[in-house]
Amino acid sequence: MIKKITCNNGLRIISEDISHVRSVAVGIWVQAGSRYELPQENGLTHFIEHMLFKGTATRSAKQIAEEFDRIGGNINAFTSKENTCYYAKVLDHHAKHAVEILADMFFNSLFDPNEIEKERLVVLEEINMVEDTPDDIVHEYLWREMYENNPLGSPILGTEETLNSFTKEMILSYMERHYTPDNVVISVAGNIQEGFLEYIESLFGQYKSVKKPVKSLETPAIKPIYTENFRETEQAHICIAYPGLSINADNIYSLVVLNNILGGSMSSRLFQEIREDKGLAYSIYSYHSSYEDTGVVVVYGGTSSNQLNELKTSIFDSIENVMNKGFTETEILNSKEQLKGNLLLSLESTNARMSRNGKNELLYGKHRTLDEVSETIDEVTLESVVDLAKEIFSHKPAISIIMPKKVDL
Template identity: 60%
Template sequence: MVTVTTCQNGVRIVSEHIPHVRSISVGVWVNAGSRYETPEENGITHFIEHMLFKGTATRSARQIAEEFDRIGGEINAFTSKENTCYFAKVLDHHGELAISILADMFFNSLFAAEEIERERQVVLEEIYMSEDAPDDDVHEKLWAVIYPNDALGRPILGTAETLATFDGEKIRAYMAKHYGPKNVVISVAGNITDELLATIDQLFGHYEASKQAIEAELTYPEFTPGEIVKTRDTEQAHVAISFPAINVKDPAMYSFVALNNIIGGNMSSRLFQEVREERGLAYSIFSYQSSYADVGAFTIYGSASKQQLSQMQHTIDATLLDLVAEGITETELENAKEQLKGSFVLGLEGTEAHMNRNGVNELVHQNHRSVDEVLAAIDAISMDIINELITKILLAEPAIAIIGPEY
């Protein structure tokens, strides 16, 4: 059972007691992602995520790493377009130590000038690594086409130009705006105790919001169709095609995930079978859904040699046109439901998965469905809803990004 407790300052503690395990996963979730940055701030959310590991008033970066290694624990973080999460997984009797270190990082990071310079170079290398990988870069180019004038279209990592401007003052100013208690959720799952929850409240439940604190505001950007082609000397051409889709709060969300699985989400999907298995046109071909609080997209990715690119694109188009004309089959619908149920339940076998699910549910939905409720919602997916989504999504004009040799 998931329990939500709101501290006196507005921080929410989401806890799920799982007594049969010996681990605890805890995450500090912040409703701050790259979509809430100004153009000049692009990349600072991700840079702050790195900097919180670079030393506090009482712990060096090395000591933070060594403390978790010493107890056999894991600590990490990630930044998305809508939120940031700092998380740890440890044995249950090390839970209070883990949350105390996370709190130390959250409140007492020094942002020393020499560490900022060192980490700036690390993130710059991360940007270069992404740009060197066309199968990654093509998706960044795609989002720039979709939302050319909105933060959703800018890279989470930022750019070399914006990265060069970040310093301790800018970091603290951004955190003052976005790291206020009403934007923070502490999600903890596993063999937790009342003492651990009291420690979390003691550490996070009493700090005050800065006068600059703001609540994240949605921008409701409009999907922009178009095409970008980046010529590079690569063996393959990398293609990403995206259509406007639904937001994460849409009642048809489970149907959207099921439709993605049918089109290109797994090895039995239509695209995988047609493009790879039947015609041998590509090694990598798949689709995925991206759903945010206000907007969404459905994206297909494939890579092929210059000689086979045109045929791969034709096969993708033909597959989508067939879906629009004929819809899906009853067998595909039932298989998609069972796939969703299986992946959902099997994905909850670790405490980290529960922590992640509960953190996202609280940040985005402020609602926590039980496993049985989710399974019932999946069973309720109907052919009519799927076909409505096919028409709504696949008949729209797409955005396209291509990276590869001249063709």
């Protein structure tokens, strides 16, 4: 059963007690992501995520790592377009120690100028790593062009130019605006021992906002752009994007089913038609990214440059068939059963439960049982998926291509 505590300062603590396990997962979820950054701050959210591991008033970066190693635990973090999460997983009897370290990092990080300079180099290498991975960077190029001049299209890692401008003052100013109690959820899942939630509340329930939470969104429209980039690479890579749905859309589960049938599994249309039947690609798939106010459906494929034209044509043929011929009842049923199975199997770890509950509270402010979600999936109909496919794929897409040499398209 999921329980919620709202502290006096507005911070929320979400817990799910799983008494038959020996672990506890704790995550600090902050509604601060790259789309909330000012242009000159691009990449700052991610940089702060790194800097919270670089030492506090009482612990060095090495000591933070050593303390978690000593108790056999794991600690990590990630930044997305709309949120940041700092999380740890430990044995239940080490939970208080783990959350105390997380609190120390959250409140007492030094942001030492020397550490800022060193971490600047680390993140620059991370940017370079993505640049050297064409099947990653083709997505970045797509988002940059189709969401031009909107923070949603900016890279989470930032750029070399913005990265070199970051200072301690910029970090503190950003955290004052975004790391406010109203923007924070602490999610706990596992074998929660007596007094643990009260301990979390004592650490996090008292701090106050210096400034009111900042949450200003400009909903972007996908621009139907076409962009080509030439690089030293063996394969050509293509991304094709269409407008999707926001996380709160009434028919979001119809989109989940649609994506699964189109390119979300090994039995999907794209996988079977393009990889299995034609042998055009090793990697071919689709995904949907949903945000608070918008969303996007993306198809990706990679192939040799002399087959790029055929791959592109085959992808559009598959999409055309979806629009004109729809789906079968068997495809809809199989997809729904697969999604329900994936949902249940994905929640067999305390980390997964912590993550699900934290995101649900941060994004939706409510929690649905697995049975309720399964029932909603079951309610998806053939008609709702067909209608949604026609609506989505009737738009002119945005296309991003990376190739090793010029080919005729």
